[in-house]
Amino acid sequence: GEDVEQSLFLSVREGDSSVINCTYTDSSSTYLYWYKQEPGAGLQLLTYIFSNMDMKQDQRLTVLLNKKDKHLSLRIADTQTGDSAIYFCAERGSGGYNKLIFGAGTRLAVHP
Amino acid sequence: DSGVTQTPKHLITATGQRVTLRCSPRSGDLSVYWYQQSLDQGLQFLIQYYNGEERAKGNILERFSAQQFPDLHSELNLSSLELGDSALYFCASSVGRSGGSPTDTQYFGPGTRLTVL
Numbered sequence: 290g291e292d293v294e295q296s297l298f299l300s301v302r303e304g305d306s307s308v309i310n311c312t313y314t315d316s317s318s319t320y321l322y323w324y325k326q327e328p329g330a331g332l333q334l335l336t337y338i339f340s341n342m343d344m345k346q347d348q349r350l351t352v353l354l355n356k357k358d359k360h361l362s363l364r365i366a367d368t369q370t371g372d373s374a375i376y377f378c379a380e381r382g383s384g385g386y387n388k389l390i391f392g393a394g395t396r397l398a399v400h401p
Numbered sequence: 402d403s404g405v406t407q408t409p410k411h412l413i414t415a416t417g418q419r420v421t422l423r424c425s426p427r428s429g430d431l432s433v434y435w436y437q438q439s440l441d442q443g444l445q446f447l448i449q450y451y452n453g454e455e456r457a458k459g460n461i462l463e464r465f466s467a468q469q470f471p472d473l474h475s476e477l478n479l480s481s482l483e484l485g486d487s488a489l490y491f492c493a494s495s496v497g498r499s500g501g502s503p504t505d506t507q508y509f510g511p512g513t514r515l516t517v518l
Contacts, residue, residue, distance in 0.1 A: 324509070330490060331403070332509035377444065386457035387432065387498055387505050388446040 291315050291382050295392035301399055307365040311378030311396045314359065321354065321388065322379040323363050332377065335363070365397075373399045404428065405510035407492050413486050413516045416476045419480040422513045426473055426494030432456065433475040434468055434495075434507060439488040450475055451498040 292314045301307045313321065319340050324332040333370045338352045345352045349374070351364040366373055375394040382388040404427035413429045414420055426433050433448040439458075446459035450469035461467075464482075480488060493507040 320506070321505075322506070331511040332493075333403070334508060337503075337506060343404040353423050381505075382446070385459055386449065387495065387507070388434070388449060388457055389436075389444075389507060390446070396456065 291378055291380070291390045293378055293382070293390050293392040293397045295376075295378055297393060297395060299397050300394055301368050301397070303368060303370060303399055303401050304367055306398075307372070307397055309363045309365075309376050309378075310396065311361040311363075311392055312359055313361065313380045313390075315380055315382070316356075317360065320381055321352075321361050323350075323352065324377045324379060324391075326375045326377065326394070328374075335376075349357070354374045368397075368399050370399045370401075373397055403508040403510065405492060405494050405508055406492075407510040407513050409513060410511065411514050411516075412479065413480060413518065414516055415481055416484060418482050418517075420482065420515065421476065422477040422479070422490055422492075422515075424475045424477070424492030424494075424510060426475070426492075427508055430494035430496050430508075431483070431507075432498045433469055433473070434493040434506075435461075435475070435477050436493065436509075437488045438512070441484040442488075444491075447477070457496055473478075474513060479515070484517050487515055487517045515518045 315358040322337045323335040349366045378392045406425045443514045447461040449457040497505040
C-alpha cells in the first residue's frame with residue numbers, strides 16, 4: 290500500500306544544518322514534495338523534486354532523492370529559529386490521480 | 402500567502418449538526434482538493450474536484466460531501482457531526498489534475514479548524 294514514513298522529531302542548534310529524512314513506497318511517484326507547517330498555520334509548499342532527479346537545490350534547501358531506496362531528504366543549511374515548524378514529506382498517490390500521501394511530519398526544534 | 406482562501410477560520414458546533422466549509426482556489430486553478438488533519442490520522446486526502454467534476458475520492462465518510470461550483474469555488478459539507486470529526490480541514494488547489502507535471506503542484510489554504518462538542 291501507499292505509505293510515507295518520517296521520524297517525528299529533530300532538534301538542532303541555530304546555525305547548524307538540519308536533515309529531515311523520509312521514505313516512501315510508491316515507485317511510480319513522479320513528484321515528491323516538502324511542505325512546512327508553522328504553529329496554527331496552513332501548509333506552505335517548500336520545494337518539490339521530479340523523480341528523475343537526484344538532487345535539487347533552492348537557496349538554503351537541498352533535496353536529495355535516492356530512488357532505488359525510495360528515500361528522500363531535506364537539508365536546511367544554517368538553520369534559524371524561524372525554521373522551527375513541522376515538515377511534511379508527500380508523494381503523489383498511485384492510479385493517475387493527484388492525491389497526496391503525507392508522512393506524519395517531523396517537528397524541527399531549533400535552539401540557540 | 403498561497404492565494405487559496407478558506408472560510409471560516411474556526412467553527413465550533415455540537416454533535417449531530419451540519420456545517421459547510423468554503424474554499425476559493427488560486428486564480429487560474431481548476432482543481433480543488435480537500436484534506437483532513439487530525440491528531441490520530443494525520444493528513445488524509447478526502448476528495449478532488451476538477452473543473453466542476455469529481456475527480457478522485459479518498460477516505461471521505463458518507464456523511465461528508467463536496468461540490469465545486471461554476472466559479473470554481475468549492476464547499477465541503479459535513480453532516481451528523483461526531484466528536485471524532487474535530488480536525489483541521491484544508492483545501493488545496495492546482496492548475497492541473499493528474500500529478501504528472503509541475504502545474505499539478507498543490508497549494509494549500511490556511512485551513513478551517515472544526516471543533517465538535
